[in-house]
Amino acid sequence: xxxxxxxxxxSLGYEDGIVTEDLDFTINSGDYLCILGENGxxxxxxxxxxxxxxxxxSGEIIWDGFTSxxxxxxxxxxxxxxxxxxxxxxxxxSGCLARCGLRPFYNxxxxxxxxxxxxQLHIEDLAGKCYRELSGGQQxxxxxxxxxxxxxxxxxxxxxxTGLDPKAQSDLYELIxxxxxxxxxxxxxxxxxxxxxxxxxxxxxxxxxxLFYGTTADYINSQTGRNFIETEDGFYV
Amino acid sequence: xxxxLQYYFSFPLVGYAxxxxxxxxxxxSLLGVTLVLKRFSFIGDGLSHVAFGAMAVAxxxxxxxxxxxxxxxxxxxxxxxxxTSRNTRIRGDASTAMISVGALATGYMLINLFSKSANxxxxxxxxxxxxxxxxxxxxxxxxxxxxxxxxxxxxxxxFYNKIFAVTFDENFSKATGIxxxxxxxxxxxxxxxxIVLAMSLVGSLLISALIIFPSITAxxxxxxxxxxxxxxxxxxxxxxxxxxxxxxxxxxxxxxTIVTADIVVFFIFSAVAGxxx
Ligand SMILES: Nc1ncnc2c1ncn2[C@@H]1O[C@H](COP(=O)(O)OP(=O)(O)O)[C@@H](O)[C@H]1O
Ligand SMILES: [Mg+2]
Numbered sequence: 001x002x003x004x005x006x007x008x009x010x011s012l013g014y015e016d017g018i019v020t021e022d023l024d025f026t027i028n029s030g031d032y033l034c035i036l037g038e039n040g041x042x043x044x045x046x047x048x049x050x051x052x053x054x055x056x057x058s059g060e061i062i063w064d065g066f067t068s069x070x071x072x073x074x075x076x077x078x079x080x081x082x083x084x085x086x087x088x089x090x091x092x093x094s095g096c097l098a099r100c101g102l103r104p105f106y107n108x109x110x111x112x113x114x115x116x117x118x119x120q121l122h123i124e125d126l127a128g129k130c131y132r133e134l135s136g137g138q139q140x141x142x143x144x145x146x147x148x149x150x151x152x153x154x155x156x157x158x159x160x161x162t163g164l165d166p167k168a169q170s171d172l173y174e175l176i177x178x179x180x181x182x183x184x185x186x187x188x189x190x191x192x193x194x195x196x197x198x199x200x201x202x203x204x205x206x207x208x209x210x211l212f213y214g215t216t217a218d219y220i221n222s223q224t225g226r227n228f229i230e231t232e233d234g235f236y237v
Numbered sequence: 238x239x240x241x242l243q244y245y246f247s248f249p250l251v252g253y254a255x256x257x258x259x260x261x262x263x264x265x266s267l268l269g270v271t272l273v274l275k276r277f278s279f280i281g282d283g284l285s286h287v288a289f290g291a292m293a294v295a296x297x298x299x300x301x302x303x304x305x306x307x308x309x310x311x312x313x314x315x316x317x318x319x320x321t322s323r324n325t326r327i328r329g330d331a332s333t334a335m336i337s338v339g340a341l342a343t344g345y346m347l348i349n350l351f352s353k354s355a356n357x358x359x360x361x362x363x364x365x366x367x368x369x370x371x372x373x374x375x376x377x378x379x380x381x382x383x384x385x386x387x388x389x390x391x392x393x394x395x396f397y398n399k400i401f402a403v404t405f406d407e408n409f410s411k412a413t414g415i416x417x418x419x420x421x422x423x424x425x426x427x428x429x430x431x432i433v434l435a436m437s438l439v440g441s442l443l444i445s446a447l448i449i450f451p452s453i454t455a456x457x458x459x460x461x462x463x464x465x466x467x468x469x470x471x472x473x474x475x476x477x478x479x480x481x482x483x484x485x486x487x488x489x490x491x492x493x494t495i496v497t498a499d500i501v502v503f504f505i506f507s508a509v510a511g512x513x514x
């Protein structure tokens with residue numbers, strides 16, 4: 001059966017009002033979706049709604065086939081994390097917790113999984129290091145390794161490349177693209193229109209409401225897409 | 238000096254008191270790390286004032302076992318404070334301050350109005366700062382304290398990994414299917430238990446010190462969650478033990494002496510961290 005997330009006429013907001021509305025799209029297993037939009041257009045809010053952390057004000061978001069045990073999430077960084085005493089290993093391992101269920105401690109398989117994901121992201125040498133003393137790129141890779149421990153199905157990434165230097169950015173994009181080719185569904189918020197068009201299979205463009213949803217090829221030819229690409233030109237060649 | 242100590246420890250009461258002091262400090266320091274990192278230390282402070290109010294109510298009712306009243310009131314308040322602090326509409330810190338100062342004022346008034354004791358000021362002072370009252374614990378109270386501490390320790394060890402995850406990144410935990418609200422509730426409830434336990438040791442005004450100082454001190458030097466927890470536990474136990482002995486020798490108040498020891502260690506660690514840089 002094909003797994004899906006269906007967003008049906010959803011509007012999202014907080015106590016002080018609606019942030020974005022008319023969201024209507026379906027994400028299929030295996031897709032690589034990029035969410036585009038200006039700052040404050042509600043991209044992070046949408047990610048939280050997709051994760052079930054926030055209920056839509058109206059409409060619905062349906063998980064068809066996916067369960068939360070199969071989700072990995074790379075949050076936009078919050079200030080609390082920045083001064084937290086935690087080693088890389090501790091953080092990556094914590095991605096295995098959902099697999100543990102009622103078991104209070106990690107077992108061999110969990111530790112192996114964490115090891116493998118650290119190797120895959122080339123941070124195995126950092127395992128004993130303190131998270132807050134790492135560079136921005138290293139921190140993102142630690143959080144990505146944690147997310148990978150939590151999922152083999154779907155990754156939600158909120159501005160994963162912010163604060164990275166260009167080389168680290170393109171490395172991260174290649175890596176995520178590789179994961180997608182292995183069958184992991186990717187949902188990513190990004191400011192980088194060039195990379196989005198290069199890697200994504202689908203684009204969702206939101207502002208006060210949904211401006212575009214469809215395949216990347218259709219986006220390039222759409223009015224919304226052309227306007228956005230023009231204003232951001234220089235990124236896209 | 239040793240003779241003096243030997244003389245003191247020949248009374249079983251002193252041994253009991255030391256046991257309680259060590260256990261309570263240990264529990265407080267373990268949870269302190271989480272509370273400080275979650276920016277929840279104000280909850281500990283608020284709760285200690287609630288516990289004071291509850292103690293006043295218990296005194297007025299004249300019950301012999303005051304725990305029956307103090308523990309539930311404090312636990313319920315912990316849950317309520319946690320709820321309001323997540324509510325974005327009411328400012329969490331302001332509402333916590335309201336609850337805590339309200340409990341303090343009401344408690345003090347109740348004691349003044351209804352207390353049959355001749356020395357109201359002395360009673361109030363010892364509930365606020367802890368007194369030598371820890372030396373008047375009887376066997377039953379010690380057993381109760383030990384039991385509660387062991388429960389707190391067990392819960393902490395069993396849920397250690399989950400507490401770490403929920404403290405480090407609550408949204409990630411929730412998104413991946415961990416019941417973060419449940420663990421927050423557990424944290425609030427055991428915080429309340431620790432505060433009630435610690436009230437007889439250091440008094441309600443100084444409880445926050447037992448919770449905050451060892452963890453902040455450990456964070457000065459250590460860089461991983463586990464090492465911070467272990468170090469803060471060791472600091473706390475060492476300070477409680479040495480503070481207790483000093484207070485016997487110099488006849489100073491137990492609670493204040495232990496907290497002073499914590500403060501001294503804090504400055505030592507800060508200096509070490511400064512030199513390392
Ligand atoms: N917790 C919150 N409470 C109230 N308003 C919020 C909250 N988080 C975000 N907002 C508001 O929602 C809007 C969208 O925010 P966000 O989803 O973070 O945007 P983006 O990620 O696209 O930059 C902003 O106007 C922001 O002020
Ligand atoms: Mg955002």
